[in-house]
Amino acid sequence: MLKDNQLEVLLHEKFQYVFEADLLKEILKYGTFREIEPDKTLMDIGDSISQMPLLISGSIKIIREDKSGNELLLYYLEVGDTCAMTINCTMGKKKSEIRAVTEELTKLIFIPVHKMDEWLVKFQTWRTFILDSYNTRLMEAIDAIDNLAFHNMEQRIYKYLWDKALVTGTQVLRLTHAQIANDLNSSRVVISRLMKKLEKDGKIKYDRNQIEVKKAEI
Amino acid sequence: MLKDNQLEVLLHEKFQYVFEADLLKEILKYGTFREIEPDKTLMDIGDSISQMPLLISGSIKIIREDKSGNELLLYYLEVGDTCAMTINCTMGKKKSEIRAVTEELTKLIFIPVHKMDEWLVKFQTWRTFILDSYNTRLMEAIDAIDNLAFHNMEQRIYKYLWDKALVTGTQVLRLTHAQIANDLNSSRVVISRLMKKLEKDGKIKYDRNQIEVKKAEI
DNA sequence: GACAAACTGTAACACATGTTACCTTCCGCT
């Protein structure tokens, strides 16, 4: 746990240009801070949610799964993001349709539901934040649809790697072909085959457990 | 054009349980009514939007297109819906990422942008409505992702037909294989092939320009 | 009735992706 003043410093650092001063105070007052290790499931399909998370640092994978257990990575949440799903899960008392897994060490503030609605009335910046969040998520979902509908697996792999490089802030990734296959709902053999092709085309370079992504056209 | 009192009757009929009385009055005062024929493009990719539509009757197809002109039907808007895209396009002054085409004769009320934000502060029912809209759209986008990621073309065709039956309110549809191919970003031959199979399995029945959808498991 | 256009059926083939099986290489452990 952080001391209050440390949390305050963090909040200001990340959100001073997003939220007005009074709102920052309220967040500090009513929010609950939590720090979560990498690869922890924050929320699973079917869970009910009573608090809304606000991402302070780290990143979170949002994953969709069908009944047979096939998975698909939808998008990442990063600093300053919130989970749009949660917004309505909390407001509408519905169950989660997705799984959220921390990608790295992640710091969050949880906001109680009743404050969410209250702040929509009181704070212009909160309204903008919530609507922006929804919109960003909707765009990301549509981006995911584009990938599936209009791009082949080779393009999807490259985009997956590049996105991951952006999120983690490094072009050298530590991950295996099997992990990629899992996130893209494909199979390891297919990934290996196409990785070879991507390397031949100079778009990536890789060794066991390590992939370097180069900037390239999709 | 409708006379004011006719519009009032319509609005009440559709929204009396959604919006509080004062809000209905404001909508009548500041909204602009429009009636639009089937198969008209309401909004195209790259358009700027300055008004938010509220669907009174009819239905609207939301379509995504890539740079090469390949199309994909995302979902339908129905009575009581609004276009979530628009919400942020108006607020954030961004351009549309999708195309909206009327499926049938459609009645709409357009709301000026500045009222949107004002009402978020003043009316609880408006807040709920906007957040619900976003959430519904996000769920529909995720549903579209599920289809693409986890279902084969045969299942996608059946779901497409069943959804269309729900939207239009009849299990007998007037459409061609080529139209289906277009909406699913496939090709006519593929659709014909799989339609044959669906018919053999008793899930549909069809003739030239006409398809009867039967209730079946996906 | 003749004709053109639209709609559907079908075959043959190309290509992308998934599956299975087995092999090699690398790495950590004892």
Next chain:
DNA sequence: AGCGGAAGGTAACATGTGTTACAGTTTGTC
């Protein structure tokens, strides 16, 4: 050093989907 497991390479094949080409049928129009 030897072992076992994890990661990756490769081949052979199965399947799903897209493409091209052409034929047959229906529909509307003159």
